[in-house]
Amino acid sequence: MYYEDDQRVDGEATESSRALDLQYERTWRKVDNLVAPTRGFVLSARAGGGPPGVSTRGYGRGIIQYASWHPIGTTSTINVRAEAGGVLATARDGIPSALLFRTGGDTTVRGYAFDSLGVKSGDAIIGGRYYAVASVEAIRYFGPWWGMAVFVDAGNAGDDLSSLSPVLGYGAGLRIKSPIGPLRLDVAYGQEAQQLRLHLSVGLAF
Numbered sequence: 001m002y003y004e005d006d007q008r009v010d011g012e013a014t015e016s017s018r019a020l021d022l023q024y025e026r027t028w029r030k031v032d033n034l035v036a037p038t039r040g041f042v043l044s045a046r047a048g049g050g051p052p053g054v055s056t057r058g059y060g061r062g063i064i065q066y067a068s069w070h071p072i073g074t075t076s077t078i079n080v081r082a083e084a085g086g087v088l089a090t091a092r093d094g095i096p097s098a099l100l101f102r103t104g105g106d107t108t109v110r111g112y113a114f115d116s117l118g119v120k121s122g123d124a125i126i127g128g129r130y131y132a133v134a135s136v137e138a139i140r141y142f143g144p145w146w147g148m149a150v151f152v153d154a155g156n157a158g159d160d161l162s163s164l165s166p167v168l169g170y171g172a173g174l175r176i177k178s179p180i181g182p183l184r185l186d187v188a189y190g191q192e193a194q195q196l197r198l199h200l201s202v203g204l205a206f
Helices: none
Strands: 002-007 015-020 022-031 040-050 059-072 076-088 119-121 124-126 130-141 146-158 167-176 183-190 195-202
Touching: 146 183
Parallel strands: none
Antiparallel strands: 002 015, 022 040, 040 059, 059 076, 076 130, 119 124, 130 146, 146 167, 167 183, 183 195
16 A cells, blocks of 8 residues: 655644555454354464655554454353554654554543544644554353443553553443344443543454
8 A cells, every 4th residue: 555644733843754555464263153253263463564765764564463252151251352563663753644553442442532542742642653452351141142241451552662551441331243243332441541431333353
């Protein structure tokens, strides 16, 4: 993909960048159900980069994602999820914002607004070169199509590994089985934000 990016943050200079982004992705999947798994795992790895010359700044970029499902009896499941990514470059400047990382929201760290975790620039949150997210969720079904879940999420994004101090979100929610995957309606408390948020998502997180 080719990116042309102009980033404008109030009180900061406008930053323009471009990149020809080349990526390769491989997924390993072993689950009992492709739409709504209760047993098995999914592992996805993505690697690539932008060559110098055709990109404002040469860089390498990688993302790894993992999810597993562990049944407990016939009605309960433990879901474990983790993902992390990094941009290997001497600086964030010159790399299109779409290739940097922010996190937070319905499918990453619940209890926080979408993409509200990242690098603070003025009054805005912009992408950083690294991110990491992890989650543990316990689900109990009380009927053929509905159940309840409790969960803990942790994660953050930053411009260097030392700034990846995870923030926590935890809560509970409703699970409804549907033909396109589980419908999740969650209420989560963001410990850093000190507020409750309502989250809605459908299907697998990735």
